[in-house]
Amino acid sequence: MGEESKAVVHGTWASAFTKRVELALKIKGIPFEYVEENLRNKSPLLLKYNPVHKKVPVLVHNGKPICESVIILEYIDETWPSGTKLLPQEPYQRAKFRFWAAYIEQLLESVAKLFNAEKAAQGKALEEVHEKLRILEDGVKEFYFVEKSPDHVHAEKLGMLDIMMVGHLVAFKAQEEVLGVKIIDPEKNPFIASWIQALIQLPIVKETLPPHDNMVGLLQFVKQTGIKLMDKSRGHDRGLESKLQSST
Amino acid sequence: MDNEVKLHGFWPSPFVYRVIWALKLKGIEYDYIEEDLANKSELLLRYNPVYKKVPVLVHAGKPISESLVILEYIEEVWPHNPLLPKDPYERSVARFWINFATDKGRSAVRSLFWGGEDGEKEAAEQMFNFLKIIEEQALGDKKFFGGNSINMVDLIFAWFACWIQPMEQLVGIKVLEPSRLPRLHAWVKNFKEEPIIKENLPDPERLLEYYTRMRSNRMSKPN
Numbered sequence: 001m002g003e004e005s006k007a008v009v010h011g012t013w014a015s016a017f018t019k020r021v022e023l024a025l026k027i028k029g030i031p032f033e034y035v036e037e038n039l040r041n042k043s044p045l046l047l048k049y050n051p052v053h054k055k056v057p058v059l060v061h062n063g064k065p066i067c068e069s070v071i072i073l074e075y076i077d078e079t080w081p082s083g084t085k086l087l088p089q090e091p092y093q094r095a096k097f098r099f100w101a102a103y104i105e106q107l108l109e110s111v112a113k114l115f116n117a118e119k120a121a122q123g124k125a126l127e128e129v130h131e132k133l134r135i136l137e138d139g140v141k142e143f144y145f146v147e148k149s150p151d152h153v154h155a156e157k158l159g160m161l162d163i164m165m166v167g168h169l170v171a172f173k174a175q176e177e178v179l180g181v182k183i184i185d186p187e188k189n190p191f192i193a194s195w196i197q198a199l200i201q202l203p204i205v206k207e208t209l210p211p212h213d214n215m216v217g218l219l220q221f222v223k224q225t226g227i228k229l230m231d232k233s234r235g236h237d238r239g240l241e242s243k244l245q246s247s248t
Numbered sequence: 249m250d251n252e253v254k255l256h257g258f259w260p261s262p263f264v265y266r267v268i269w270a271l272k273l274k275g276i277e278y279d280y281i282e283e284d285l286a287n288k289s290e291l292l293l294r295y296n297p298v299y300k301k302v303p304v305l306v307h308a309g310k311p312i313s314e315s316l317v318i319l320e321y322i323e324e325v326w327p328h329n330p331l332l333p334k335d336p337y338e339r340s341v342a343r344f345w346i347n348f349a350t351d352k353g354r355s356a357v358r359s360l361f362w363g364g365e366d367g368e369k370e371a372a373e374q375m376f377n378f379l380k381i382i383e384e385q386a387l388g389d390k391k392f393f394g395g396n397s398i399n400m401v402d403l404i405f406a407w408f409a410c411w412i413q414p415m416e417q418l419v420g421i422k423v424l425e426p427s428r429l430p431r432l433h434a435w436v437k438n439f440k441e442e443p444i445i446k447e448n449l450p451d452p453e454r455l456l457e458y459y460t461r462m463r464s465n466r467m468s469k470p471n
Contacts, residue, residue, distance in 0.1 A: 051385070052344075052348065052381060052385065061337075062337075064337050066337070066340045066344075067344055068343075068344060068347055071340050071343045071344060071347065072340070074339075074340070074343070075336050075337070075339075075340045078336040078339070079336045091321055091324040091325050092307075092310050092312070092321070094320070094321070094324065095312045095317050095318075095320070095321040098314075098316075098317045098320060099312075099313060099314055099317050102314060102316075102317070103298070135298060139298070
């Protein structure tokens with residue numbers, strides 16, 4: 001395998017969107033090189049590869065850059081078709097997958113809103129998150145919940161929706177700790193809670209996600225300084241992680 | 249019933265038109281159902297319970313919502329006259345621009361129409377900056393975003409070919425000026441001259457009327 005055909009991921013350790021790409025490549029068994037970007041001092045390569053958004057993650061394959069995590073996931077599935085499929089093969093199932101993938105992104109915007117909310121607005125923001133989780137639950141059940149248990153969740157069967165959710169899991173837990181609220185509440189969203197529980201046990205997930213304490217530290221910093229989390233973008237370009245690194 | 253294709257739509261919607269064009273470009277027969285969005289049909293609410301919006305494509309009784317999801321579905325089920333490149337990398341680039349139009353484009357449009365936080369001039373500049381990126385990096389020197397023929401990216405950017413004009417009239421600011429955006433301006437002309445597009449466009453006067461009503465309704469509501 002020559003230099004050109006290798007895969008390189010440019011990302012940052014706390015970026016859930018970056019985690020999606022790493023996880024997808026690992027599930028497919030594709031070797032890759034990882035480049036940790038300092039978003040307050042972006043590498044010339046990153047600026048060359050993503051001139052429009054200047055964000056992570058970027059996957060570079062055969063010297064060509066692919067940007068935007070969901071687009072990268074589709075690219076990975078198309079380029080390495082053997083092994084685990086990240087999306088179903090049948091067009092109608094694929095359409096449903098893509099519909100719910102887009103919905104997950106919306107859900108994440110609500111979670112970011114919750115995180116950025118003033119104390120007074122937190123209750124309503126949390127309700128919105130739970131409502132969206134309820135809708136998501138109903139929608140994805142048919143893919144997963146055979147006899148009320150997510151027993152599809154094995155390492156070789158993880159798909160795009162699992163990957164999208166799992167990237168944010170550590171962030172969810174850290175956010176819960178920092179905000180003092182329950183985002184994933186087994187009483188409000190039992191299937192989501194059990195789905196996430198199953199995912200988080202998998203070795204491939206455990207080894208990919210950042211340590212909980214690091215996330216908590218970062219999010220506490222973000223909350224204190226009032227920096228807007230995510231800000232409607234679907235990648236990270238704010239260099240929060242490096243701010244934290246420089247202050248510890 | 250078996251392979252019937254139905255499209256639930258609303259006449260001013262650019263999202264609906266994307267699907268109409270895709271179906272016609274591929275020569276797919278379909279039934280069109282006009283929805284009154286102030287009085288949505290039972291069917292629409294059943295087919296799209298999450299968003300309750302149009303377009304909804306129904307193929308052999310199975311509903312698909314969200315225009316981008318619909319377009320990818322159409323492309324997969326009817327792969328002739330392709331609307332996306334075959335090469336996975338080229339495909340990812342097309343999807344990138346589609347995403348860009350959907351994210352940044354939509355917020356630029358909203359600011360222009362409703363007046364951004366910093367006023368109309370700011371909104372117009374934001375729109376112009378967005379269009380400059382499109383012209384330089386997505387379109388370049390090509391005739392269409394798809395190259396020599398239109399593809400899905402053109403269908404997504406069609407908003408700027410046909411819907412921006414009534415909005416510019418209404419707001420009183422011209423953003424897509426030939427002197428400032430010459431290549432994009434040329435694209436607008438070429439796009440509207442494509443036979444399938446030409447025969448399937450909303451009436452500009454009716455559109456202006458509709459936008460005028462929408463804007464005055466919203467403006468008169470207390471904040």
